Amino acid sequence: xxxxxxxxxxxxxxxxxxxxxxxxxxxxxxxxxxxxxxxxxxxxxxxxxxxxxxxxxxxxxxxxxxxxxxxxxxxxxxxxxxxxxxxxxxxxxxxxxxxxxxxxxxxxxxxxxxxxxxxxxxxxxxxxxxxxxxxxxxxxxxxxxxxxxxxxxxxxxxxxxxxxxx
Amino acid sequence: xxxxxxxxxxxxxxxxxxxxxxxxxxxxxxxxxxxxxxxxxxxxxxxxxxxxxxxxxxxxxxxxxxxxxxxxxxxxxxxxxxxxxxxxxxxxxxxxxxxxxxxxxxxxxxxxxxxxxxxxxxxxxxxxxxxxxxxxxxxxxxxxxxxxxxxxxxxxxxxxxxxxxx
DNA sequence: TATTGTTATACTCTATAACTATA
DNA sequence: TATAGTTATAGAGTATAACAATA
Numbered sequence: 001x002x003x004x005x006x007x008x009x010x011x012x013x014x015x016x017x018x019x020x021x022x023x024x025x026x027x028x029x030x031x032x033x034x035x036x037x038x039x040x041x042x043x044x045x046x047x048x049x050x051x052x053x054x055x056x057x058x059x060x061x062x063x064x065x066x067x068x069x070x071x072x073x074x075x076x077x078x079x080x081x082x083x084x085x086x087x088x089x090x091x092x093x094x095x096x097x098x099x100x101x102x103x104x105x106x107x108x109x110x111x112x113x114x115x116x117x118x119x120x121x122x123x124x125x126x127x128x129x130x131x132x133x134x135x136x137x138x139x140x141x142x143x144x145x146x147x148x149x150x151x152x153x154x155x156x157x158x159x160x161x162x163x164x165x166x
Numbered sequence: 167x168x169x170x171x172x173x174x175x176x177x178x179x180x181x182x183x184x185x186x187x188x189x190x191x192x193x194x195x196x197x198x199x200x201x202x203x204x205x206x207x208x209x210x211x212x213x214x215x216x217x218x219x220x221x222x223x224x225x226x227x228x229x230x231x232x233x234x235x236x237x238x239x240x241x242x243x244x245x246x247x248x249x250x251x252x253x254x255x256x257x258x259x260x261x262x263x264x265x266x267x268x269x270x271x272x273x274x275x276x277x278x279x280x281x282x283x284x285x286x287x288x289x290x291x292x293x294x295x296x297x298x299x300x301x302x303x304x305x306x307x308x309x310x311x312x313x314x315x316x317x318x319x320x321x322x323x324x325x326x327x328x329x330x331x332x
Numbered sequence: 333t334a335t336t337g338t339t340a341t342a343c344t345c346t347a348t349a350a351c352t353a354t355a
Numbered sequence: 356t357a358t359a360g361t362t363a364t365a366g367a368g369t370a371t372a373a374c375a376a377t378a
Contacts, residue, residue, distance in 0.1 A: 002279075002283065002286060002287065002288040002291040002292070003201060003270070003288060006274060006291045006292060006295060006320065006369095007275055007276050007279040007291070008275065008276075008281070009295050010291060010294065010295055010298075011190060011275050011279075012207060012211075012300040013189065013294075013295055013302065014183060014186060014187055014190065014298075015204055015297060015300070016225065016298075016302050017180060017183050017187075017298065017301075017303065018187075018225075018368085018369090019225035019226075019279065019302065019306070020180060020182065020302060020305045021183075021184075022369080023178055023220075023305050024177060024180070030351075033343085033344060033345085033372060034181070034188070034344075034345080035345070036346075038181055041178060042376095044186060045178075046184070050359080050360095051359070051361095052358090052359065052360085059184075059185040060180065060185075060345085060346070060347085061345090061346070061347055061348085062359080062360065062361090063347070063348080063349095063360085063361075063362080063363095064346055065347070065351095065360090066360060066361055067345090067361090067362090068361080070361085083359095086354080086355075086358095086359080087353080087354055087355085087359095088353065088354045088355070088358070088359040088360070089315035089360080090359085090360075091357060092224060093263075093303045093344090105274065106170070106174060109174065109177050110170045110173050110174075113173040113176065113177075114173070115169075116304050116305055117168065117301075117304055119267055119304075120168060120300075120304070121168065122168045122169060122172065124168070124297070124300075125168040125170060125172045125173070126168070127293070128176065128179075128297040128298075128301065129172060129175050129179055131178055131290070131293060131294040132182075132183070132294075132298065133179060133208060134178070134290075135183075135283075136179065136182050136183070136185065136186060138282050138283055138285075138286070139185065139186045139189050139282055140185070160188075162355095168353085174338040184345085184346090188346080188347095191367095197345085199366085199367060199368085200367075200368080201367075201368070216336085216337095217336070217337060217338095218335090218336065221337095221339095226368085226369065226370085227369070227370055228336080228337065228338090228373080229337085229339080229369090229370075229371080229372095230368070230369055230370075231340075232337060232338055232339085233338090233339090233369095234368090252335095252336080253377055253378085254335070254337065254376065254377075254378070255337080255377095256336085256337075257334060257366080260368045292368080293334095300359090
């Protein structure tokens with residue numbers, strides 16, 4: 001177990017990762033928000049799957065997944081076909097156009113990282129990947145047997161807003 | 167320089183960090199969204215400062231900072247006083263109530279991490295912190311001398327949405 | 333004229349809840 | 356009755372642009 005100050009720093013670093021994600025988001029082509037890119041990436045990595053599975057991999061609610069998928073499907077990047085085994089389900093599959101988009105995205109991502117992390121060794125990136133994967137797994141696992149991570153929404157003072165002179 | 171597949175994995179891990187951030191956000195007390203918590207944390211770590219400096223540290227636009235600060239100020243967690251040296255500026259300072267809130271936040275954060283990362287050593291967390299700090303610095307530095315990270319918003323095919331049977 | 337900060341507007345991502353269709 | 360997926364609604368975060376006050 002680690003020291004309290006390390007936890008505080010980790011919390012801060014994680015919140016600061018947002019800036020990096022926004023940098024990466026700038027390479028996204030028109031009409032392709034981050035949600036669509038994430039959907040395409042997972043379909044490429046894991047092959048065709050159902051909504052519910054994709055939702056798990058994205059680690060977001062299925063309603064969110066549904067909207068990302070609808071967006072990508074409307075633009076022809078994925079197709080949704082009926083599941084013969086269960087008519088409630090839909091099978092999601094990457095289209096050639098979606099694959100083209102992914103290829104372009106991969107080129108741009110590599111471009112940005114190669115430029116930005118030009119002084120990182122292969123091993124540096126590997127270590128960060130390994131630690132991040134472990135972090136996600138630590139949180140993901142705890143989320144499954146969801147214990148008592150959340151707190152009551154009625155804490156400390158200042159429950160009623162403080163009035164100030166305007 | 168690292169391999170292309172490592173970059174792809176890093177991109178994916180970073181996008182997945184969102185789930186961890188949402189887990190951490192669940193410990194936030196009522197009335198205190200993540201933006202406020204970030205403002206308070208930075209004021210504690212760096213002491214009183216102006217909006218523009220805070221905006222830099224948050225790595226977001228000043229208009230965003232302004233809204234987070236207004237929220238925190240309305241609840242009495244920070245105070246804004248005039249800068250005698252420049253009447254356009256405002257000096258931001260943590261109040262005792264804000265410090266109380268921060269102390270409670272630190273307790274809860276430590277709690278969650280201690281529970282979730284119970285099999286992480288001090289050194290594990292330290293390494294992740296070090297690599298994340300370096301990542302942010304690599305991106306932050308490149309953002310300053312902002313070269314040509316962004317791409318034209320008119321790429322590849324599918325510029326006009328594909329029509330499907332509804 | 334340039335800079336500090338605020339506000340209006342718009343976009344993305346997310347969750348909850350209500351709903352449809354099928355199991 | 357329970358489950359897969361969709362849609363409506365609301366909340367949080369962000370950026371751009373227009374604006375006010377001061378330098």
